[in-house]
Amino acid sequence: MRIGLKNWYKSGEPWVWLNAGAVAISIIMVVGLLTLIAIRGLGHFWPADVIQANYIVPGQESKVIAGEVVESEEVAVQRLLDAGLPVSAEQSEFLERQLIKVGNRDVYGSDFQWILPAFLQGPELPKNIMVVERREWGNFYGFLKEVREGDQAILVDKPLWDTFQQRIARAEGIHDAIYEIEKHQIGRINASLERLRLKERRLELESTLTNAAQAELQLERAELQQEYKQLEQRLGELYQQFNQDHFVAETVDGRQVTLSIGSVVRAYQPNAMSLLGKIAHYGDKVWEFVADDPREANTEGGIFPAIFGTVMMVILMSVIVTPFGVIAAVYLREYAHQGVVTRMIRIAVNNLAGVPSIVYGVFGLGFFVYFMGSAVDEAFFPEALPAPTLGTPGLLWASITLALLTLPVVIVATEEGLSRIPRSVREGSLALGATKAETLWRVVLPMASPAMMTGLILAVARAAGEVAPLMLVGVVKLAPSLPLDGNYPYLHLDQKFMHLGFHIYDVGFQSPNVEAARPLVYATALLLVVVIAILNLSAVAIRNHLREKYKALEV
């Protein structure tokens, strides 16, 4: 059956198809974006093969390069010619170009290099080439030559590689011990000293700083200092052990370098790895990513503090937003007189969800941080002044600001849940003699609890992804310590914190080495997307479940 073009047009079918196309495009965009993030984010941890080859650009000296291929793209020949590369324009219009991570920033000056595969001669995958991840200066690519203890080369009948790994494991153990002392024990002493200083200042302000009190403080201080000296000594010993081993390696172009084993995070030979080995390595890297502190200006290592900060902030926000949101919703739906005013308030609350988040940030900074914060400081923390305690952006104000931001979400969701509960249920309860409060507490709220859950989950999802207001009220690129630790008062509401979303912005756009940081940003983005997707889908699931439940009630 053939349809003429005219008839087909008249039937309106083309428009239907165009509309269908819009849906298709939207779906492709969402799925494509998620796939892009997933591939780039997950691929980063897989140990890529390291190629070694002669790179000969005609008219230039040939050199040996080794590294991982990070990216390849097609480039117009003309542009390469403009860049001064001697390519011939006859064969084709454009050529492939690859970005190679060559590492060895301390030797070469930069981690990355663009090359034309056409000029590569005899690329091979040497089994014994190794990748050394370091605490500073990025990756090292080269061949292991010697492992030394002090100045003495270690000569055993075991393979050199095993000795190397053994020594790395030893250094890692010492590193952990040093970290424990520096971060926790000395951190605790510093916190105690600071507390003593504030106590002294407070007594001074209250004019009750007697000699006896001062002597007591002095005693405590001396004790802490004594402890500090011991730790310092222990640290000195540890550092000596830590810096004891070295290894000698050779880069592919034949330069020999001696590096401290203490600077090594891990070393591996990707070309010699089995699939199982690669999977283990992958798991190891992913674990490092979620559980470790960042290194090298956030471009390497993990994002644990950012995850922790985000979670802390979201928890605090939930604690604040839930009761207030629910009370407001209950008031609007159950107690307030349903008239024009209530309707207007409802519309206003609804619209607040559409107010730009940066406006909340501005409000938070002006009202909470500068207005309320400085008032609280004067009332409760006079001893620390002029250094602000709560009068500066921090965790508490960030949580409150986001609570305000997500309040409409919770109110709207809870109200919707309340409005879905059939009147008959309430009336039944009242008819049995229950007071309004009892009806609310025993009947209405339990039935509305899934709706509240939905609201809370949506609020959490929104808060976790919000960055603009946080930039003003308390997020920093690198927080020295977590907002929750072993030092009194344990939860540091006044501290600035790290946040996944801001981490993405900061590392992706403010980092000096964007190229090196990019895979990590994709991984962070993936993590954030996964968290938010899970939260959202569960909210949707709860909502659907809820609808089914009340459908049954209405019958």
Place this chain on the structure above:
Amino acid sequence: MKPYTSKYSSIVDFSSPALKRHNMLRHFKDKLARWGVAVGGVGVIVAILLIFLYLLYEVVPLFRSASIDSVATYSLPASSAEKNLYFAMEEQAEIGLKLDSNGQATFFKTNTGSVIHTETIPIPEGASITSLAEADPATHVLALAFSNGQVVVFKHEYDIQFADDNQRTISPKISYPYGKEYISLAEGASFSHLALRDTDEALIIAGSGKDAFVVKAINKEENFLSGEVTLTEQLLSVPKLPGKINGLLIDPEQRWIFAALENDHLAILDIKDKDKPIINAVLDVTEDGSSLTSMHFLLGGISLLLGDSSGHINQWFFVRSETNEWQLKKIRGFQLGQSAIVSIAPEHRRKGFVAADAQGNIGIFYTTAQRTLIKQSITDKSVAGIAISPRANALLVENQQGEVSYWDVNNTHPEVSWSALWDKVWYESYSEPKYIWQSSAATNDFEPKLSLMPLSFGTLKAAFYAMLLAAPLAICGAIYTAYFMAPVMRRKVKPVIELMEALPTVILGFLAGLWLAPFIENTLAGIFVLLLFMPIGMLLFAYIWAQLPGSIRHRVPDGWQAAILIPVVLFISWISLQLSVPIENLLFDGDIRHWINEATGLDYDQRNALVVGLAMGFAVIPTIFSIAEDAIFSVPKHLTYGSLALGATPWQTLTRVVLLTASPGIFSALMIGLGRAVGETMIVLMATGNTPIMDANIFEGMRTLAANIAVEMPESEVGSSHYRVLFLAALVLFLFTFIVNTLAELIRHRLRKRYSSL
């Protein structure tokens, strides 16, 4: 109490004391809950209202006019007979200085008038003081000319010392940066007017008397090794000016000398080439009938303030003409009263000034914002001298009778006015009035340019390009999903769109900036091909599909077109992007960006409005989609059935019945989408260069109000005008989105009512 009697009384006693107490407790709890919830609920709503009020509270001070309060009035002991030559205050406004025509400098407490220190400038024997010049109010350098043609340069200084009890003592003194020796300007000539300018390169003094006009430069050359400065004097051979000189000024660049002539003309002398000064222009600077009475530089020395006998103060500065010549132009004028302006005192840190007239009125003005902050009559005599403190928070006024009054000035935000925010403003050194946002700079005498226009323009530009992508996609998608799509597929599609809405914008922004922007830059031709091919390709496929035999077509149930189209769309995209390079080579000489620049003159930034449009469009699509879909889906079914039963095709039913009914809902969806696009911060921040330009070019970036807040707020000084202007930007955003959303909400409300009545 009489027990309740009934045949059940033996079973339940409803009025036992325990039960009564229990009931009372229940009742109390109920009341408590009622009040608790009411207080909590109203509290939350008030808290929300607080956002608006607080933003307003921070913004309102910007538009307040200034106020002055009299603190004290007194007479200085030595002043009654002697003419006041110079009047000044130090940083804290605690100490005033008056220099009289006997060369006596009197330092006094500004709030009581008690003299704390006097010092006399040594006068050459047999001579008297003829005139005084001030270099720059901030440097405190002055010069006096004597009747024998000699000049002395001196400085008033204030040492601040803190005693043990944190008590501050300020001790004033006079010092002589060039030594106490007199500089001879011209032997025996008496200068009635003097001007002076001191920089690291040279000290230039100009003097004019009855029949002499002399300009002398003392060049300073520093020896690089020893750091010693050697001074060389140079007498400039100045051309004769057409008229007697009534006032002299030298600009801070030491290029121009301004001479007010007795015929109310201003002669401008160009001394860039010190060996050959030339007259740049002689301008008539007053309006008909009035004469020039006062002349002063504004902060920075770029603008000249000229006061005349009928109460006008006009701002003039050099503007570069089309032929690249400097021309002094009148920029704007202020009016104090009807009588002659006798004194002008510029602020030390802002582009504002105070003027006083012969009838005892003073006015505080701000040039850039063209604001008259206050006009007040403060004495019934003519004003003899005014001084403004460096922090611009105090004012000293002396009248003709030697009465000095000290005033507190409250003038915190003169920089902002309606015209400064929203109109074109002629900024110093610009060739024409412009919209510019430039809130801060490194220099002290910088003129803040606080026009919100480029930011608002950028906001609307970003929103416009985002809507250009989002509106058709979202509405078409909504139409299809609500009206044509199979229910099974609809249940799958909706969560995907909801997920799209939940994606953090920081991720969209990051992808837009780091992935999409370079991608578009490399395949720009492909993107345009894609825009062209996509609808054509889909229609082509649909037509071919319609030609297929029914056995194939019927395998796909109705309402699954979108699913079939997914591979088609992917294929079209792939083909288009593959064609990018060949097309670029074929039509655009291999480089489309270069071609665009050549052909249309448009610049290409990597992070541009196209990238923002795509990324923000992505963020806005789900918002519009959900609301529009809801509106279309809830159109009562019997309307559709009626139309279909009358023989209309589904498409006809859609366009003539469903869309008409749902159009208010779709409109409100678009408005809410617009509100979201306007307030979006992270995407714009990351996907554009954030340069505040006003250009609708799709290949250039912009800076939006929201991004501007995010960029500048952390560095803004709390309580400053800049800080408050950022609050104003937030308030504008708040009001815009709130009003747009409220309108949309009201429209939806009415729509819902109409549906329920149908």
